[in-house]
Amino acid sequence: MTEHRIGTAREHLDARLALLEAEKEHTRHGDQVARMRQALPWVRVEKEYLFDTDEGEQPLAGLFIGRSQLLIYHFMFGPKWTEGCPICSFWADSFNGAVPHLAHHDVAMLCVSRAPLERLQAYKRRMGWSFAWASSGRTDFNYDFGVSVLDLDAGASQPEMERPSPDRADLATYNFTKKAFAAELPGLSAFALADGVVYHAYSSYARGLDAFNSAYQLLDRAPLGRNEESPWWIHRHDEYERADGVIPRA
Numbered sequence: 574m575t576e577h578r579i580g581t582a583r584e585h586l587d588a589r590l591a592l593l594e595a596e597k598e599h600t601r602h603g604d605q606v607a608r609m610r611q612a613l614p615w616v617r618v619e620k621e622y623l624f625d626t627d628e629g630e631q632p633l634a635g636l637f638i639g640r641s642q643l644l645i646y647h648f649m650f651g652p653k654w655t656e657g658c659p660i661c662s663f664w665a666d667s668f669n670g671a672v673p674h675l676a677h678h679d680v681a682m683l684c685v686s687r688a689p690l691e692r693l694q695a696y697k698r699r700m701g702w703s704f705a706w707a708s709s710g711r712t713d714f715n716y717d718f719g720v721s722v723l724d725l726d727a728g729a730s731q732p733e734m735e736r737p738s739p740d741r742a743d744l745a746t747y748n749f750t751k752k753a754f755a756a757e758l759p760g761l762s763a764f765a766l767a768d769g770v771v772y773h774a775y776s777s778y779a780r781g782l783d784a785f786n787s788a789y790q791l792l793d794r795a796p797l798g799r800n801e802e803s804p805w806w807i808h809r810h811d812e813y814e815r816a817d818g819v820i821p822r823a
Contacts, residue, residue, distance in 0.1 A: 577796075615765055615772035622714045624707040625690040633714075636707060637766045642680040647720035647760040650686035650693065652710055657686070657696050661759050662809045667787040669702045685709050687721060687757070699811070718776060720760045761785070 580588075622633045637643045648665065649658035657665075665684065675682050683705035686693055690708040697706055715721035761782060763775040783789050792799045800806070 615774050618771045618773055622712045626707045633771050638681050640679050640681045641766050643764040644682040645762045646684045648684040648686045649757040650688040651757050652687050659809050663807050664786050669704055672704045718762050720758045722756050
């Protein structure tokens with residue numbers, strides 16, 4: 574027998590109409606926040622960065638590939654890692670298919686990580702993604718944009734990293750306090766290109782990234798929500814079958 578509240582169709586409708594008003598207000602507020610985000614002053618990027626890409630070495634301006642706007646997802650993939658972060662992989666599954674639509678709106682999007690390019694390419698093939706991916710491992714880019722920590726070793730690849738115990742109540746979500754994880758962090762940065770000059774327009778981290786994870790948005794509308802009872806409930810999409818025993822069940 575379910576412990577969830579059971580009601581009549583009328584009770585459901587009344588509660589749903591009240592929720593609808595809250596959802597509409599949330600949407601209107603989101604529109605206002607988006608306008609504030611777009612009105613932020615741009616900051617000229619003075620430092621020269623060189624990235625390793627599929628097309629060879631490129632400056633930051635080269636990542637725009639002829640467009641005036643650029644979104645960079647800071648994908649956690651340390652220089653010594655052999656696989657990308659499973660959480661960032663969860664996000665990448667969501668935005669991979671959006672890249673062609675963004676391009677139609679004059680926006681280029683790619684991932685940037687500190688791992689060597691050949692390792693990024695191999696992991697991209699494994700995951701079946703099509704977005705571009707560049708290595709920033711020979712620059713200060715990650716440090717300057719707050720997604721890598723100076724003087725903190727990113728550790729070995731994630732399968733060998735220490736994982737928190739599932740019975741720790743304070744680890745209900747992904748634990749970034751471990752040294753190996755804290756050295757690399759996720760984020761999204763937006764840039765504009767005008768008259769040959771690159772400007773930093775916006776960056777977002779942590780819960781600010783939730784908005785463009787389509788799986789999270791769908792789970793928020795499912796009866797049990799995100800159901801994040803286990804700190805390791807998210808896996809790479811090719812690992813769920815063998816990890817099925819640790820996936821939370823209702």
